Amino acid sequence: MLDTAVRDVEGVAGYQGTRFLDKGLLHLRVNGEERSAVARPADTLLEVLRDQLGLTGAKPSCRNGDCGACTVLLDGWPVKSCLMLAVEAVDHEITTIEGLHGTPMQQAFVREFAFQCGYCTSGFIVNGHALSQIHPDADEATIREWLQSNLCRCTGYAEIGRAVQSVLEES
Numbered sequence: 001m002l003d004t005a006v007r008d009v010e011g012v013a014g015y016q017g018t019r020f021l022d023k024g025l026l027h028l029r030v031n032g033e034e035r036s037a038v039a040r041p042a043d044t045l046l047e048v049l050r051d052q053l054g055l056t057g058a059k060p061s062c063r064n065g066d067c068g069a070c071t072v073l074l075d076g077w078p079v080k081s082c083l084m085l086a087v088e089a090v091d092h093e094i095t096t097i098e099g100l101h102g103t104p105m106q107q108a109f110v111r112e113f114a115f116q117c118g119y120c121t122s123g124f125i126v127n128g129h130a131l132s133q134i135h136p137d138a139d140e141a142t143i144r145e146w147l148q149s150n151l152c153r154c155t156g157y158a159e160i161g162r163a164v165q166s167v168l169e170e171s
């Protein structure tokens with residue numbers, strides 16, 4: 001298993017490291033910019049974004065794919081960055097909440113007061129933005145199903161749903 005992982009990492013263009021636990025230089029494209037980070041092959045995308053690149057909008061919470069607080073876009077599709085190795089994101093376009101500043105989805109969350117403590121908010125905005133790009137004609141049931149990948153512990157789901165729906169209605 002470890003051997004396989006090492007071999008896989010060695011084959012990734014954009015990663016200059018050789019051993020699974022060694023740190024290497026990683027080249028990523030984030031929010032339209034070329035970024036470099038010193039990371040291990042075992043580091044998750046969430047860890048590299050937050051700890052190496054200073055992009056702290058994606059939040060660590062469950063770290064096992066359940067809550068969606070860490071959601072980012074990979075080539076426009078939402079992914080849980082706690083479940084993905086950073087080396088797997090090489091050669092892909094990564095978008096974080098920092099890259100969605102001023103978008104209709106961000107503005108809708110403010111307008112609809114779709115947050116309380118705010119810990120889940122960046123993940124919901126990223127996921128909602130993806131829906132507006134991928135399925136702009138989504139109906140209410142589809143919106144509800146799409147948003148099931150994210151949890152809000154403050155349970156403000158009605159406002160979150162309204163915010164997402166308002167963007168789709170405007171588009």
Ligand code: FES
Pocket residue numbers: 059060061062063064065066067068069070071080081082083
């Ligand atoms: S921290 Fe990634 S899904 Fe919860």
Ligand code: FES
Pocket residue numbers: 115116117118119120121151152153154155156
């Ligand atoms: S606003 Fe607090 S967890 Fe969602």
